[in-house]
Amino acid sequence: MSGQWADSTRRDELPDDWYTVIRPYVLHRDEHRCRWREGRIVCGHHANQVDHxxxxxxxxxxxxxxxxxxxxxxxxxxxxxxxxxxxxxxxPPERHPGLI
Incomplete structure (x- = not known):
């Protein structure tokens, strides 16, 4: 495994139906559009990931x-x-070597 998941146990914490039910539902609900907001502006580019x-x-x-x-x-x-x-x-802050 590479990238952000390389040392992560996050996948193990996801529900069993994450890839079969939850993730597809959210992508469909959000019309595969990125919901990232910067003030009043929404990205709107193609979304392929689901975020908490x-x-x-x-x-x-x-x-x-x-x-x-x-x-x-x-x-x-x-x-x-x-x-x-x-x-x-x-x-806690480290003590200065000259003060030890």
Missing amino acids: IVPGNDHRYENLQALCAHHHAVKSSREGNAARWRETVRR
């Missing part, structure tokens, strides 16, 4: 949206960076 609006394991249809590959990557990157930032903020 609020990250996590809420797989209800109202928490899912169709996105194009570009905007799904942008959103995932922002969420990953935010998670890494939260981790680094929690670490």
